[in-house]
Amino acid sequence: MSLYQNLLLLTAISAFLSxxxxxxxxxxxxxDECSSDGDCEAGLYCFACQQGFSGSRCVRSTVTNQFKLLVSDEIDKASFVCVAHSGTFHFQLSPLEQDIDNNSLPFNKYAFLTTHNAYAIDGYPLHTPVPRVTFTNQEDxxxxxxxxxxxxxxxxxxxxxGDVWMCHSFGGQCHDITAFGPAIDYLKExxxxxxANTEEIVTLILEDYVGPNGLTKVFTDAGLMKYWFPVSNMPKNGEDWPLVSDMVANNQRLLVFTSIQSxxxxxGIAYQWNYM
Structure with a gap:
């Protein structure tokens, strides 16, 4: 068999094995690479992201509940199940305990999923007379x-x-082509x-180009002030935050940070670099 024929055979075998x-x-x-959602195992779906990887790959479709990752000392350790795995021992929670939320730690002891430019949504309805010409970051x-x-x-x-808007713009100015929509529409969501979710806490991190009292007005108009976590309760010098359970009990479940120090x-809007 010639060298050329050998190369053809090897190529065919490689393609078949692939x-x-x-x-x-x-x-x-x-x-893993995929062609449809049906290729992916449970909890995953097939997704293309040019900025992250080539082609389509299986990615997570659900987020881990951070309050189910930690077990309180108050849970009876005797109810743990000890299982052997690869010669070592691990503790595994029983099904009952896996359903228990533990929000008894300070707020800063948890990690929370954050969406960048959450307002810059692909296909968001136009609110200006011209087409939008700017980048989007979200699909939802x-x-x-x-x-x-x-x-x-x-x-x-x-x-x-004449109002507060969400814009993906430049130079501190919003334009018809970079505007997404009035901020109050997003805040009402x-x-x-x-x-509807009385035990959840939401954090907003604002790149802020709004004049004096504009944010206060729009947050008030959106009905969000009743959830406002006051600056006076925020820790200084790297101290722990209040317990999540206390924040929920006090209904102080909205944290807002601005990029404008004054x-x-x-x-009363927290300057982000005093706390982050």
């Missing part, structure tokens, strides 16, 4: 982001058209989520 080893029918694992509306597990939203707020004193 096809044979490709996963499908619900067998593809996290970050605010309500869907929250329902899917996001608990912190990064938002860009601007003075525009957040209010509806907090109203607003902490003038409007």
């Amino acid at each position: 096809i044979a080893s490709a996963c499908s029918d619900g067998q593809c694992k996290l970050l 509306m605010i309500t869907d982001q929250l329902n899917n597990g996001a608990r912190a939203l990064m938002l860009d707020t601007y003075d525009f058209d 957040i209010e509806a989520f907090l109203s 607003k902490e004193a003038s409007e």
Whole structure:
């Protein structure tokens, strides 16, 4: 057999093995290549993200509940199940305990899923007379982001058209082509989520280009002030935050941070770099 024929044979075998080893029918694992949602195992779906990877791959479709990751000392340790695995012993929670939320730690002891430019949603309805010409970062509306597990939203707020708007813009100015919509529309979605989910806490991190008292007015108009976590209760010098359980009990379930330092004193909106 000639060298050329050998190369052809090796190429054919390699292609066959590649096809044979490709996963499908619900067998593809996290970050495996896929062609449809049906290829991915439970809890994953097939997704394309040019910024993150080539082609389509299986990614997570559900977020881990951070309050189920930790077990309180108050839980009876005798109810743990000890299982052997690869010669070592691990503690495994019983099904009953896996359903127990532990929100008894300080707020800063948990990690929360955050969406960048949460307002910059692909296909968001136009609110200006010209087409939008700017970047988008999200596919889901605010309500869907929250329902899917996001608990912190990064938002860009601007003075525009006599009101506070969400814009993905430049130079501190919002334009028709960079505007997404009035901030109150987004904030009302957040209010509806907090109203319906009485044990959830939402954090807003604002890139702020709004003049004095503009944010205070729009948060008031959206009905969010009743959830406001006051600056006076925020820790200084790296101290622990209040317990999540206490924040929930006091209904102080909305944390708002601004990029404008002076607003902490003038409007009671926390300056982000004093706490982050």
